[in-house]
Amino acid sequence: MEHLLNAVAERASRYLNTLDGRSVAPTPDAVQRLSQLDEPLPDHPTDAEAVLALLDEVGSPATMATAGSRFFGFVVGGSLPAALAANWLAGAWDQNAGLAVLSPIAAKLELVAMRWLLDVLGLPAGCGAGFVTCATQANFAGLAAARHALLDRQGWNVEAQGLFGAPPITVVVGDEVHVSVLKALTMLGMGRERVVRVPVDGQGRMRADALPPLDSHTIVCIQAGNVNTGAIDPASEIIAQAKAAGAWVHVDGAFGLWAAAAPERADLVDGVGGADSWATDAHKWLNVPYDSGIVFVREPQHLHAAMAVNAAYLVGSETRDPTHYTPDFSRRARGVEVWAALRSLGREGLADLIERTCRQAARFAEGLRNAGYDVLNDVVLNQVLVSFGDAETTRRVIAAIQQDGTCWAGGTVWQGQTALRISVSSWATTDADVEQSLAAMIRAAESVGATAKPVLPA
Ligand SMILES: Cc1ncc(COP(=O)(O)O)c(C=O)c1O
The missing domain is CATH 3.90.1150.170 (Aspartate Aminotransferase, domain 1)
Known part of the structure; x- marks a missing residue:
């Protein structure tokens, strides 16, 4: 094992050190050579170092150099040194982060990272959070919490009874809504075509003056960081109208939420902290390895109600059990890299x-x-x-x-x-x-x- 782990460290360092001198996109030749992987499943075991060598020699040249310094596509961060190193150690730990009893360290780091995130993102300290794969899943979890809360207020238990026959919920989005919110609504049975679309301005910001009448059966989805322009919806104005009507406000802040962490940009997200739920990514601007998204919900019980599971064999613990706040049950310890990135960067x-x-x-x-x-x-x-x-x-x-x-x-x-x-x-x-x-x-x-x-x- 030691030899193998040293070998992987050497190969990974070589990979990272040579990124600067290669084409950011893989060459057509490198992509062509991936056909070497089209082989039948071997009948017999292969030595782990030989597997690693094949992966590196065929795989590394066929990567997009997103870990390098000149990739500007989509919204893709790299991996901070501390986050990458923590990811490796967490791989060696192989923790199941679902239950505190299965991994006290994973549960602890999530709690610490959650506290730090709420602080730097300017969100209420009492929020609950779930460490999910990506902003799409974070949107899903946040909207599941919203769905729970709105229907619960009307005496309908959506988790138990489903949506058949449930009181209707109206979902309001800006015309520039990110597709991940629509995907989340699709998965939640709320229908991506049932949304009420609000016109946007020339930067893609939802127009607060064009909101439809809102009520307590409505979820308003605002955006912090348009995927094209980076523009942020006028949160204060929209949230004031939504709150007055008793509506729930969800923020898709996959990357824009991070403006709060930079004093010179923080005014862009003024008022965003007044929402009810937020989705963001750590694998974008926080620069942790894929995959890593986070959902925050002002009143944690709504996220818990939407996500929690129970069975006799599940040993509950005194502390927070992460599985009760995410769609998945068994999962890797994503909080480790978020903690390491924040711990190494500091405020x-x-x-x-x-x-x-x-x-x-x-x-x-x-x-x-x-x-x-x-x-x-x-x-x-x-x-x-x-x-x-x-x-x-x-x-x-x-x-x-x-x-x-x-x-x-x-x-x-x-x-x-x-x-x-x-x-x-x-x-x-x-x-x-x-x-x-x-x-x-x-x-x-x-x-x-x-x-x-x-x-x-x-
Ligand atoms: C505003 C916004 N929301 C959601 C997403 C989806 O993020 P992910 O790919 O992590 O699910 C993105 C991706 O760029 C985005 O910009």
């Missing part, structure tokens, strides 16, 4: 991570604007949208950037306009990486003949 390190990546996003916007290309969004957070002309030209620039391999960013269509979408979410990105990537983007635009507009002096 200042976290604020710096958020602020630095926002600043780097602003630099991308400035550099591309100065080169004569259109930045389509107000760069308030870590997301930048850039048009290089018509849709076809922009698509060709994106393909050229991806092929060049210096960095990687994807495309999107924002309010009818095709755009390059840049997300700066990794702790590893340096200012020099931004300059190198900017130069590569401009080179790519020039190579496909995208016309830069003359830039007028400010």
Whole structure:
């Protein structure tokens, strides 16, 4: 075992150390070589080191270099050194984090991490939380708690009786709702097409002045961090209206919630703490390894009612049993890396991570604007949208950037306009990486003949 673990440490270090010198996207040749894995299940055992060698030699070149410093696609963080190391140790521990009796350390670290998260995210200290796989699951769990609370108030036990014949619930979303909220509603039997959509402004923010009449049978889903623009819904205004009507407010804050951790950005999420439930990711801006999302619920009993299980063989404990707050039962100890990331960064390190990546996003916007290309969004957070002309030209620039391999960013269509979408979410990105990537983007635009507009002096 010792030899194997030393070997994996050596291979992993080599992998990380060589990321800077390789194309961010895997080469077509590396992807082609994955066919070596198409073999029949071996009849006989294989030595673990040989399995590792195959994985590294065929697998490592076929990775996307998201652990490196120049990946700007989707909203993808890297892995902080302490978080990666904690993940390895937790792998060796192989803890089942479902019950405190099965893993006192996993249960403890979740509690500590939960307390720290509530503090840095500016959420009420009494919230309950569940450590789930991703923001989609966090949205699912938060909305399950909302469904429980709203129906319970009307004397309907949805967990026992299901939704057949239940009083209706209205779900209000912004027109720019993330698909994960719709997926969560689908899984909850609340129907993704039954939602009431509220118009948004030019940045994708829900318009508080366009909310429909609300009541105590309504869930209002607001967004902190639009996946394209990074824009944050006007929480204070929406929450004030919702609360006055007795509605439940759920916040999809997969990445935008983290603005609260950076003093210079915190005003963007003003009022968000007044909601009833929140979903976020740790594998995005906190930079812990996949997978890691978190749900928070102001009144923990609603999350507990929606998620808890009971059976004679389940030994309850004095402390919180994590399984009662998540959709899954047996699971890995996700709180370990969240704890390690926060413990290593501290309050200042976290604020710096958020602020630095926002600043780097602003630099991308400035550099591309100065080169004569259109930045389509107000760069308030870590997301930048850039048009290089018509849709076809922009698509060709994106393909050229991806092929060049210096960095990687994807495309999107924002309010009818095709755009390059840049997300700066990794702790590893340096200012020099931004300059190198900017130069590569401009080179790519020039190579496909995208016309830069003359830039007028400010
Ligand atoms: C606003 C928002 N909500 C939810 C999600 C889904 O996150 P996950 O892929 O972790 O489920 C994303 C992903 O980018 C997002 O931006």
